[in-house]
Amino acid sequence: MLKSLKSAVSAFLFALLVVVSAGAHEVRAERMAPQKVLHTWYGLVLELVRHTPNYSPPVASRSFAYLGVTVYQAVAGPHTGLTSLEGQLNELKDLPKREEGAVYDDAIVLNAAMTVATKELFNRTGPTGQHAFSRMSEKMHAAVSDGVDPAVTERSARFGEAMAKAILAWAASDGGATVENMGFPLEYKLKTGPAYWVPTSLIRQQQLPLLPDWGRNRPFAMPKGSACRLPAPPDYSEEKGSAFYREAEEVYTTVKGLTPEQKAIARFWSDDPMLSPTPPGHWISIGWQVLDAEQADLPKTVDVMARLGVAVADAFIGCWDTKFEFNLIRPISYIKRVIDPKWEPLLITPPFPEYPSGHSTQSGAAAVVLASIFGEKHAFSDATHEADGLAARRYDSFWQAAEEAAESRLYGGIHFRSAIVRGLEQGKCIGAHVVALKTRM
Amino acid sequence: MKRQILVFATLLLLPAAHAPAEDAPVPLPVKPHFVEETASAGLSTRYEGDWEYMVGGGVSAFDCDDDGYPDMLLPGGKDKAALYRNVSTRGGALRFEPVKESGVEVDSLLGSYPIDIDSDGITDLVLLRLGENIVMRGKGACHFERANEAWNFKGGAEWSASFAATWERGSDWPTLAVGNYIDPKADMLPWGSCTDNWLHRPDQPPGHTSRRFADPLPLKPSYCALSMLFTDWNRSGTPSLRVSNDREYYKGGREQMWHVEPGKPPVLYSEAEGWKYLRIWGMGIASYDLDFDGYPEYFLTSMADNKLQTLVETPKDGKGPAAYKDVAFAKGATAHRPYTGGDWHPSTAWHTEFQDVNNDGRADLFIAKGNVAEMPDFAAKDPNNLLVQNEKGNFVEMGLEAGIASMKVSRGAALADFNLDGKVDLVVTNRWSDAEIWRNDTPDAGHFAAFRLRQPGANRDGIGSWIEIRKDGHVMHREITIGGGHAGGQLGFTHFGVGKDEKVEFRVIWPDGKADAWQTVDADGFYTVAPGKAAETWAPSR
Numbered sequence: 001m002l003k004s005l006k007s008a009v010s011a012f013l014f015a016l017l018v019v020v021s022a023g024a025h026e027v028r029a030e031r032m033a034p035q036k037v038l039h040t041w042y043g044l045v046l047e048l049v050r051h052t053p054n055y056s057p058p059v060a061s062r063s064f065a066y067l068g069v070t071v072y073q074a075v076a077g078p079h080t081g082l083t084s085l086e087g088q089l090n091e092l093k094d095l096p097k098r099e100e101g102a103v104y105d106d107a108i109v110l111n112a113a114m115t116v117a118t119k120e121l122f123n124r125t126g127p128t129g130q131h132a133f134s135r136m137s138e139k140m141h142a143a144v145s146d147g148v149d150p151a152v153t154e155r156s157a158r159f160g161e162a163m164a165k166a167i168l169a170w171a172a173s174d175g176g177a178t179v180e181n182m183g184f185p186l187e188y189k190l191k192t193g194p195a196y197w198v199p200t201s202l203i204r205q206q207q208l209p210l211l212p213d214w215g216r217n218r219p220f221a222m223p224k225g226s227a228c229r230l231p232a233p234p235d236y237s238e239e240k241g242s243a244f245y246r247e248a249e250e251v252y253t254t255v256k257g258l259t260p261e262q263k264a265i266a267r268f269w270s271d272d273p274m275l276s277p278t279p280p281g282h283w284i285s286i287g288w289q290v291l292d293a294e295q296a297d298l299p300k301t302v303d304v305m306a307r308l309g310v311a312v313a314d315a316f317i318g319c320w321d322t323k324f325e326f327n328l329i330r331p332i333s334y335i336k337r338v339i340d341p342k343w344e345p346l347l348i349t350p351p352f353p354e355y356p357s358g359h360s361t362q363s364g365a366a367a368v369v370l371a372s373i374f375g376e377k378h379a380f381s382d383a384t385h386e387a388d389g390l391a392a393r394r395y396d397s398f399w400q401a402a403e404e405a406a407e408s409r410l411y412g413g414i415h416f417r418s419a420i421v422r423g424l425e426q427g428k429c430i431g432a433h434v435v436a437l438k439t440r441m
Numbered sequence: 442m443k444r445q446i447l448v449f450a451t452l453l454l455l456p457a458a459h460a461p462a463e464d465a466p467v468p469l470p471v472k473p474h475f476v477e478e479t480a481s482a483g484l485s486t487r488y489e490g491d492w493e494y495m496v497g498g499g500v501s502a503f504d505c506d507d508d509g510y511p512d513m514l515l516p517g518g519k520d521k522a523a524l525y526r527n528v529s530t531r532g533g534a535l536r537f538e539p540v541k542e543s544g545v546e547v548d549s550l551l552g553s554y555p556i557d558i559d560s561d562g563i564t565d566l567v568l569l570r571l572g573e574n575i576v577m578r579g580k581g582a583c584h585f586e587r588a589n590e591a592w593n594f595k596g597g598a599e600w601s602a603s604f605a606a607t608w609e610r611g612s613d614w615p616t617l618a619v620g621n622y623i624d625p626k627a628d629m630l631p632w633g634s635c636t637d638n639w640l641h642r643p644d645q646p647p648g649h650t651s652r653r654f655a656d657p658l659p660l661k662p663s664y665c666a667l668s669m670l671f672t673d674w675n676r677s678g679t680p681s682l683r684v685s686n687d688r689e690y691y692k693g694g695r696e697q698m699w700h701v702e703p704g705k706p707p708v709l710y711s712e713a714e715g716w717k718y719l720r721i722w723g724m725g726i727a728s729y730d731l732d733f734d735g736y737p738e739y740f741l742t743s744m745a746d747n748k749l750q751t752l753v754e755t756p757k758d759g760k761g762p763a764a765y766k767d768v769a770f771a772k773g774a775t776a777h778r779p780y781t782g783g784d785w786h787p788s789t790a791w792h793t794e795f796q797d798v799n800n801d802g803r804a805d806l807f808i809a810k811g812n813v814a815e816m817p818d819f820a821a822k823d824p825n826n827l828l829v830q831n832e833k834g835n836f837v838e839m840g841l842e843a844g845i846a847s848m849k850v851s852r853g854a855a856l857a858d859f860n861l862d863g864k865v866d867l868v869v870t871n872r873w874s875d876a877e878i879w880r881n882d883t884p885d886a887g888h889f890a891a892f893r894l895r896q897p898g899a900n901r902d903g904i905g906s907w908i909e910i911r912k913d914g915h916v917m918h919r920e921i922t923i924g925g926g927h928a929g930g931q932l933g934f935t936h937f938g939v940g941k942d943e944k945v946e947f948r949v950i951w952p953d954g955k956a957d958a959w960q961t962v963d964a965d966g967f968y969t970v971a972p973g974k975a976a977e978t979w980a981p982s983r
Contacts, residue, residue, distance in 0.1 A: 047632050051689060053744075053818040127814040128631055128689070131492050135629045182745075182818060186785060202770040203746045204777040205787060275688060275720055387633055389693035 034106040035291070035301040037144060038071055041114040042288060042305075044136050046277040048118070052125040054179045056273050057358060058214045058316040061280035061309075062176050063121045065220055067114070068309030070167045072302040072439075074113045074160055075106050080299040083441045085306070089220050092170055096162040105156045106298060107144045112160030115141070120168050175217040183211045184351070194337075195236030196327045197353040206351035215321030220310040221433040225321040228429035233328055233355045233418045238338045245338070247416040251331040252339050255346055255413040262411040266346050268390050269359060269408035276385065279359045279405075280312035283366040285384040286401070290374060303439050304373055311369040311434040315362035318430050319423070328355040331413055345413025356423035357415040360406035364427015365434065367402035372435040374398070402427065470831040471799040471886065473843045475867060475879035482878045483537040484525060488852055488870050490518035493571050495813050496622060496667055496687075496724070497551025497602045498852025498870045499792065499928025502859075503564050505540075505583040509967070509981045511857045511933050512583060513537070513868060514566065515876050516550040522568075526583055530983050532862040535880050544585035545577055552853060552928025554604045558592065558615055559652070560901045564932055567617065569601040574619060593644065593653040599636050600625045605924025606904065607671035607680050608952060609703040611647025613899035616640060616701070617654070618682055618924070620666025623690050633692040635665040638684065640707060647703040660684075660707060664694030668726040670925040671701070672737060673905065674752075677759030678954050680905060680922075682707070685723030685741050695720050696741075698763060715762025721748060725927040729795035729804045731834065733915040739765070742790035742808060742927070744819060746770075746777045774836045776808050776826045781841045782848055786820040789813055792927035796856040796865045798843070800887035800938030802912050803830040809869055809927070811850035822848045825869060849874050853929045858936055861981050863889040863965055865936055888964035890945040891934035893979070894921060895971050896952075902932060905952035910937055910945060911959070939964050947976075 032040075045067065049060045069085060073095055076082040086093050098104055115137045122129060145153045171177060188208040190198065199207045215225045222228060234243040258266075271279040287308045291301050331354070335343045350358075371378065376397060383392035395401040406424050409415035415423075488498040498518070502511040510527035517523065524545050525537035545553075549571040558565045563579035565588070573596035577585035589596050594617075603620030619639045627634035637659035643651035664686035671680040682699040696719040698710040710716035725742035732738065734755060741748040749772055750765035769775045778787050788810050795804040810823040824846035828836035840846040849871040859866040864881035871877065890910070894903030903921055910917040917937065923930055939945050943964050950956040951972050960976060962968055968976040 044630070047630065051632060053816065124817045126689070126816045127492050127495055132629055132631065139629075180818075181786065202767055204770065204775045205745050387692045 031147070032107055032144060034075070034110050034298050035296065037107045037110050037140065038114065038301060038305070039288060039292070040140065041111070041118065041136070042284065044132060045118060045122075046281050046285060047132070048122045048125050048129050049277050049281045050274060051129050052122050053274065054124055054182050055278065056183045056210055057271075057278040057280055057362075058211055058320060059176070059179055059183065060273075060278040061312040061316045061362065062174075062217075064280050064284050064309035065313035066121065066167055066171045066309070067117055068302070068306035069220075070113050070117045070164050071110055072306035073167065074109050074163045075298060075302055078441070080302075081441050082299050082303065082439055085437060085439070088437050089310070090218055090223070091173070095166050096159060098159060099155070102155060103149075103152050104159060105144075105148055105152050108148065108153055108156035109160040109163075111140050111144045112157040113164040116161050116164035117168065173218070176214065179211070181205065184208055185212060188212055191327050194238070195329055197329055198333050199351065200330050200332050200349040201351050203351075209352040210350070211320065211352070212324050215317055215324055217317050219314045219317045221437055222314050222318065222430055225317045227433070228318045228426050229325065230322045230356055230422050230426050233326060233416070236329070247418060248331060248334050248339060250417055251410060251413055251415075252335050252343060254410055255343070258346065258411060263346060264390075265404055266408045266411035268385060268393060269405040270347055270412065271359070272348065276388070279362055280316070282384050283312055283363065284308060286366075286380070286382055287370065289382065289384075290370065290378070290380050293380065300373070304370070307369045307373070307434050307437060307439070308366055310437070311365040311431055312362045314430045314434065315365040315427055316358060318426060319356055319358045319361040322356055322426065323353045323358075326355050327353045330354045331416060347412030347414050349414045354415060355419045356426055357406060357409045357419040358423070359409055360402075360415075360420050360423025361427045361430065363402035363405040364424040365431040366427070367398035368428055368431025369434050370398040468831050468833070469837055470803070470829045470839075471801050471883070472839060473798040473805070473827065473829060473881065473883045473886075475844045476882050477844065477877065477879050478535045479875065479877045482535045483539075484515065484868070484876050484878055486515040486517055486523045486870075487520070487875050488516055488518045488872050489520045492628075492814075493600070493625065494518040494551070494872070496852075497569070497928045498872065499552025499569070499602075499926065499930075500853045500855040500868055500870055500876075501553040501555050501566065501929050501931065502855040502857040502868070503555035503932040505564060505579065507581070508983075509979065510861060511859055511931070513855065514545055514553050515870060516552055516853070516928075517548065518550070519548060521546045521548050522550040522553075524583060527859055529860040531860060531981050533860055535859050535866060535878055540583045543583050544587070547575065551602045552604070554606070554923055554930040555932040556606050556615065556923050557901050557932075560613070560899045562901060567604055567606075569604055569619070569928060570596075571600050571625060572598055574601050593655070594641060595654075595657050597621075597639070597657070602928050603666045603669045603684075604930075605669040605671045605682060605922075607701070607923075608900040608904060609642070609647060609701065610679065611703050612643050612651065614643035614645075614651035614654070615900070616642045618660070618669050618671070619657070620669045620684065621663065622665050622667070622687070632690055635663055635691050635694070637661060638663040638666050638669070640701070658707070660699065662694070664691035664697065665689075667724045668925055668927060670726045670728060670922060671905075672728055672920060672922060674698075674737060674763065675756040675759050675761055676735060679703070681710070683726060683739070685721070685726050687722050687724065688720045689722055696723060710763050715753070715764030717764060719748075724791050725793040726925040727793040727795050727806065728920065728922065728925060730918040731804060731830070733917060735916070735918050737920060740774065740793050740795070740806060742793045744789050745787035746775045747790050747808070749774045772835050774806060774828055776828060776838070779820050779823055780826070780838045781824055781846055782822040784820040784822040786818060788823050789816070789819050791852045792854040792929065794854065794856050794926055796936060797938030798827065798856070798865050798881060799829065799883050799885070800864065800889045800940065802887065802917070802938050802940040803832070803834075805829045806836060807854060807856055807867065809851040809854045811852060811872060824848055825851055825854075845879050847871075847877055849877065853927055855929060855931055857931055858891065858934065861967070863891070887938050887940040888942060889936060889938050890947070890962065890964055891936045891967045892947070892949075892976070893934045893967070893969050894949065895969055897971070900952060903949070903951060907950040908935055908937075908947060909950065910939065910947045912939060912942060934967060
């Protein structure tokens with residue numbers, strides 16, 4: 001996973017060695033650029049997403065949004081040409097301000113902000129995550145503050161910490177701050193009727209759907225969770241030839257006849273929680289790969305992280321709003337009951353209602369935002385899963401990647417066509433709210 | 442989200458859950474009962490240490506002084522391990538005394554497995570460590586000496602927590618599999634740093650005499666193994682190596698099973714052979730033929746739900762797909778969260794073992810539970826499980842009634858008949874607190890029979906044999922293995938509950954495939970069995 005992010009962490013460690021091993025003939029590595037500081041921290045964050053038990057995709061998307069807004073606001077101002085998102089994102093206001101005329105070091109500001117925000121957002125990670133976080137914070141602080149005027153270090157760190165705390169205080173009231181039992185309610189009344197979602201897993205915890213109230217969380221850029229709610233899916237029917245049956249039949253036959261390329265696509269975008277950085281993490285990883293490729297400056301880096309984070313977070317809120325409005329049955333349940341009891345999908349069916357496809361919605365939103373920053377025809381390679389043995393894939397545009405991500409759910413056998421097509425449409429709607437944010441002065 | 446929190450809060454106010462609705466249905470099996478004797482038993486070893494000791498803590502139970510009573514080695518983690526001599530009397534309270542200068546008082550010990558490597562009739566030990574693993578040759582009277590150099594056992598310098606052993610066909614020296622975990626040096630970004638597992642094979646090919654190991658063969662790929670087991674899953678006569686891996690640390694990994702054919706390089710089972718793509722926080726393996734079809738079921742411990750696997754298709758002539766389905770949910774064996782104590786978070790499961798604790802002729806399942814350290818999304822008060830099998834083959838949680846529902850942070854365990862009264866007792870190791878021990882005093886327990894295999898020459902203990910018992914129109918099959926569990930295992934008598942039967946009809950199928958004739962012995966006895974001979978009654982001297 002995340003070869004470039006791993007490389008960033010390795011490069012950081014190397015630079016650290018050069019500085020730390022300095023003796024009589026001191027050799028200093030070049031100071032780490034602020035965006036490199038961020039890159040290193042995001043490398044750890046993407047691992048923590050994978051290794052923190054309550055980090056399902058919606059939860060991960062929320063953290064990416066708050067981290068992105070934190071680092072954006074930490075450096076917003078005349079020196080970067082970035083305008084504050086206060087008053088633009090729902091209920092974001094009264095953030096700390098830099099002292100006028102005082103000197104700040106953005107690398108130290110960002111390091112302090114990431115240290116505080118990461119610690120809080122991942123306070124439920126396991127001992128290994130805590131251990132890695134502690135090692136990272138100690139070493140990063142030493143690295144970024146080396147050779148800097150102590151007064152500047154102090155002032156910068158204090159500001160970064162204050163910004164992170166202010167963003168976390170804002171986050172505390174959004175409805176998504178507390179996630180227990182890995183997001184599965186202990187009590188929830190399932191809707192009864194053939195059209196409705198039923199558990200698809202033999203895992204006890206997953207007999208009730210994941211985060212049924214997530215759609216009620218306060219969104220970031222869109223005015224409310226239902227701002228991009230979709231129309232109803234095709235009417236439920238078990239009649240051959242009906243629209244619903246035809247969609248199920250398409251899933252059934254597609255999975256039965258998967259080509260090696262289709263299987264590769266399904267697995268590439270599978271992005272299972274706790275086995276990957278999740279779908280929103282996948283797009284954050286893409287964001288970093290594109291930023292890396294063009295050696296982006298600090299303003300562009302934080303702009304991308306903020307808007308991409310907000311896009312995927314709002315996408316999960318909007319998508320969950322629609323999911324629990326319609327509560328639709330998954331293909332595996334329908335096909336086994338109506339078409340073929342022995343049919344098995346390629347991918348594990350996620351434990352929540354079907355319509356629309358979360359990956360489609362959030363990929364659509366992410367692609368819209370990235371295209372607005374890098375261009376509609378920006379080609380890129382995605383090596384997110386290389387360390388997991390999945391080869392990099394090449395795309396001519398962000399939208400092409402989003403469409404492939406969406407289609408992958410059909411190949412995986414976990415979504416009907418309508419959930420895919422309309423999920424992308426919902427992503428476009430949500431992405432438009434994010435693109436409308438004013439980031440440049 | 443607020444509504445969810447209210448629900449959680451409401452549930453926390455409920456009395457401790459007892460026999461929750463999701464448990465398996467009646468009929469209830471015979472209720473086992475245990476008496477805790479930790480305070481009087483003389484054990485005082487804690488599994489200590491920081492992050493590096495979040496896994497491990499395995500117990501080995503074996504007879505090191507040739508009196509028939511199982512002694513035990515308890516790991517101390519960063520502190521010294523302790524070997525305890527069993528001084529209990531038959532049917533009496535459990536009593537142990539530390540053995541001084543036994544030779545195994547090593548630090549950095551995660552677990553150990555007993556095995557008679559050189560087949561001299563004295564049990565040796567394999568010590569799994571953070572750092573160099575050590576093989577200890579038994580000298581008798583519970584004393585051991587290092588044999589790494591004498592046996593060319595390259596102990597490495599990794600983080601080892603799993604082990605399995607077999608005698609490959611044609612070899613008079615065992616093959617040892619050692620499972621390694623994270624790269625101990627990769628403490629900043631440990632994820633994806635799984636180090637290679639090793640196969641220590643005899644230094645000579647099958648058909649030739651060996652007295653040493655060849656240099657270890659790395660098993661590539663390796664995915665942070667926490668339990669390994671050589672098991673003849675398809676009754677082909679050649680055990681395969683199952684490996685349960687911790688998905689927390691691997692990348693691109695999965696559960697594994699290796700073909701280990703004599704004289705050939707190990708080869709992974711593939712999806713084309715039916716082996717499914719399963720990714721769990723694999724921590725322990727227990728095996729037992731629960732459905733009397735001659736093929737073992739496998740219980741795999743993990744976090745939250747655990748797995749109980751049974752073959753999708755019965756093999757014919759040792760051939761068939763290596764495809765398993767999970768029946769834990771259907772059998773009431775998910776053991777996914779605490780059943781008592783009020784903590785509703787998911788569980789974390791470690792050592793696991795099948796034994797018949799009420800001697801009713803059906804294997805029961807013990808699971809040691811305990812938070813990794815302070816993971817808030819998993820239960821902090823996580824009682825150990827005792828899932829007792831009922832006559833329909835479902836499991837009923839009876840840990841609370843049985844008196845073994847410890848809330849300590851457990852890791853390793855052994856279920857063994859420490860006082861040779863025919864009922865299986867229990868010892869459990871705990872992180873940061875002393876090991877606990879319980880004596881089984883189930884009042885309504887059935888009869889039992891216990892068998893110790895002795896074959897001449899190599900593989901004295903008959904590892905790879907099957908003991909079969911005819912009962913109630915079916916045959917109970919039990920494979921004799923070294924491995925599985927979590928970081929610890931046993932060697933000695935194999936225990937069977939036989940219910941109301943006063944006579945026990947049994948036979949042994951030895952590792953070479955030869956089946957003895959069926960023979961009948963009295964229930965409630967201990968027997969030593971050699972190939973082609975009548976079972977010899979054995980009785981303890983005290």
